[in-house]
Amino acid sequence: MKALGMIAKDNKSSNRVEYYRLMTFLEILSILLYGFVFLFLLKDSQELVVDRVLTLFIATMAFFSTFLEIEGKIIQYLSLISFYAFTAQILLCNFLNEYSFYHFISLLIAFQAISIACGGIRVSRAYLICFGVIGILGVAFQTDMDYINKFLLCGSIAILSILLFIVIYAKNSFEQKLKFKEEFLRTLVSKTEEGILITNFEGDIFETNTVAISMFGYQAEEIENKNFSVLRKSHLTQEEDDKGVNQILENKFWNDEITLVKQDKSEFDAFVSITLIKNYGQEFLVYRVSDITMRKSSERELVNAKDLAEQAAIAKSSFLATISHEIRTPMNGVIGIANALDNTELSKHQEKFVNTIRRSSKNLLTIINEVLDFSKAESGKMTLELIPCSLKEVIEDVLDLMSRSAIEKNVALTSRIDANTPLDLITDPTKIKQILTNLVSNALKFTNKGVVHIDVRARAKEKRTFYLEFKVTDSGIGIPEEKLSNVFESFTQSDSSTTRKYGGTGLGLSICQKLVNLMGGNIWAKSEEGKGSTFIFSVKTSEYLKESDSAPIILSEVNDEEMLMGYKILIAEDNRINQEVALMILKGLGGTADIAENGKETLEACRQKNYDIIFMDVQMPEMDGLEATKLILDDESSFGSPYIIAMTAGAFAEDMKICLDSGMKDFISKPIMMDRLRSAIAKFRELVEL
Structure with missing residues (x-):
């Protein structure tokens, strides 16, 4: 009973305990009624007082010690002693011919005490029937009682015996249920x-x-x-x-x-x-x-594996950044010299050689950019920059960028924007351009004749928010149906011969998928081998409502040969080839420049001359470009206030952020592209002319 008392705590269990105590109370009440009957119907009852007091004491102990094993056993032993003592008394009186009805009543009361403590159903029933019948017969054959008293006493004995049996039966049934529940709970606890x-x-x-x-x-x-x-x-x-x-x-x-x-x-x-x-x-x-030792061990292994993976990712990013820098530095010289040669008088054979160099350099640069983009997307370092932009300008920029490739392959490059599509958007135009450029480049690569078409329309429009759907359709070689589901996987092309014939890393479409997912959209493809392909992607965007139209600042138009004319220019660059390339490029834009090979020389040059513009490399010996920039900007009285443009082989967004945070005004990644250089110089001129 102890375990049950500790474990049972729900309302249902508490109600059952109260029920059990009620049965015990009714049992005590029955005993008191017996005493009431005999005390009031019998004239000489002083001999029964001690018996009744003992019985009441035992019953009270039973009530207040329902679930205490030791006290319960004491009650049982006292009841048995009482029973056997009174039985011996009756036998002795009977032997001495001194038996009286009062001694028989004492025996009944002693039996009641036994029934409280250990009253099993079978034993209680036998005792109640036996002594109930004997008690009734004993009363019936008494000669000194009138019939009314006999009837009342016999009826009371019969009714109270039945009531006592019912109470004992109910209490024992409940005890059996409690015992079963106790054993069940013990088994349940032991098996958990x-x-x-x-x-x-x-x-x-x-x-x-x-x-x-x-x-x-x-x-x-x-x-x-x-x-x-x-x-x-x-x-x-x-x-x-x-x-x-x-x-x-x-x-x-x-x-x-x-x-x-x-x-x-x-x-x-x-x-x-x-x-x-x-x-x-x-x-x-x-x-x-x-x-949970095994679980904690697994968690520790997962944490260690995560740490190792993060360390590997950092090492990979560092390796790619280093490789990118080391490749872009000589490539800047190759592309710069090729561009310079292209501006000289060349024979047809020489022109062909120069074009081959430029095309090969461009392909190599594309591969490097794809690997870097994939690495950034894979490491989760890509972030969105949601800004107002013009959809029309985004499409035009992509067409302008890819038009030369389309002309070289004699493929028509067209576009259409649905009339119901908003043109002013809030989105990340750079990411959309990158996705479209990859898809158009991929389409041109596998299309030898026909057309590559860009179609744009708004889908699922709700107020100002909608999905912008782009379709890039080509009339190229198409993709086999069994290969279509794998086209967005990394380093995947339709078959190995495709890589050998058309080139590429197989990363372009994978990068597109990662960018589209970053923008909360989806990308998929439709294709039929020999009949072309259609790549479709949608990105979530919103319409930009202009509050007012401000007139754009229009710079005076200048020729390339006059862009830098009259400005004092310094090139901070430690690589000799890149120095020569930069000098040639700037000369083509009308500028002449001084050279500094490290940060210290840059500071010394700035002390000697107040430069208008500095093209600053980042990684240089003795003092890097970042430290030199901070020192220059912190001491305007010594160095003036030049417009500093980063010109570095770093190609990551982090590289640009570091440069701009140091105080540089703009960022150009090597190899130097003329369009990007012109744009940076235009910003400089815009600031000067305001």
Whole structure:
């Protein structure tokens, strides 16, 4: 009964306990009614007073010790002693021919005490029938009682015997149910995979299951004499203890992951849940302990694997940045010299050679850019820059960029924007251009004749928000149906011969997919081998409502030969070839420049002359471009206030951010593209002319 009293805590269980006590109370009431009958119907009843007092005392003990095993046994023993003592009394009186009806009544009362403590259904029924019949017959054959008293007494004995049997039957039935529930709960607790420890509110253990015993390596009698704090690796501070106690009192539970100690002093990770149970005026704590050593070990392995993966990603990014810088630096010289040669008088053979150099350099640069873009997308370093832009200008920029490739392949490059599509948007135009450029470049690569067409329309429009759908259709070689599902995978082309024939890394479409996903859209393809392909992507965007149209600033038109004329220019560059390339390019724009090979020379040159514009490399010996820039901008009296443009082989967005954060006004990545250089110089002139 003890375990049941600790475990049963729900309302249903409490109601059953109250029912059980009610049955016990009715049993006591029946006994008192017996006493009432005999006290008032019998004239000489002084001999029964002691018997009734003893019976009432035993019944009261039974009521107030319903679930206490030791007291219950005491009641049982006292009742048995009472029964046998009164039985011996009757036998002795009978032997001495001194039997009286009062002694028989004492026997009945003694039996009532027995029925309270151990009244089994079968035994109680036999005793009640036997002594009920004998009692009624004994009363019936009394000669000194009138018929009315006999009738009342016999009826009372019969009714009260039946009532007492019903009460005993109900109480015993309930005891059997409680015993079944107790055994069921004990079995359930013993079969659970969790260790169960039951303590008082101070944490002293007095009940466990076999799992807990096995988990901690103690014998049952050993662990049940310990405090739970002994099983913890580290003892709680007073503050931690108070906090835990308050949480248990407020929420009736507490749980956490802690380290526990076995008997052999070995440690293990555990999840411990503590539940507060209040029953019968007492408080118990039920500890549920789960061994999570394997899980914690797996978590640690995952964390280590994550750290290693992050370190590998950092190493890969660093490696790619270094390789990009090392490749772009000589490429700047190759492309710059090729552009310079193209502006000289060349024979047809020489012109062909120069075009081959330029085309090969451009292809190599495209491959480098694709690898870098893929690396950034894969590492999650790409971010969106949502700004107002013109859809028409985005499409025109892509067409302008790809028109030369289309002309070289004799392929028509066309576009159409649906009339119901807003032209002023808030989106990331750079990402859209990159996606379209990759798709158009891919289409031109596999189209030898016909057309490549860009179609744009708004879908699922709701107020100002809608999906912008782009279709890039070509009349090229198409994609086999079995290969169509793999076209967006990294380093994938329709077959290996495609790479050999058309070139490329197989990263372009994978980059497109990552960019589209970044913009909250989808991309898919339709194709039929030999009849061309259609690549479709949609991105979520919104319409930009202009509050007012401001007139654009129009610079005076100048020829390339006059863009830098009259300005004092300094080139900070440590690579000799890149120095020569920069000088040739700037000379073509009407400028002459001085050279500084590192940051210190740059500072010294600025002390000697107030330069209007400085093209600053970042990675230089002795002092890099970033430090030189900060020193120049911090001391305007010594160095003037030049317009500093980064001209570096760094190609990542982080490189641009670092340069701009240092105070540089613009950023040009090597190899130097003339359009980008003209744009940077135009910004400089715009600032000067304002």
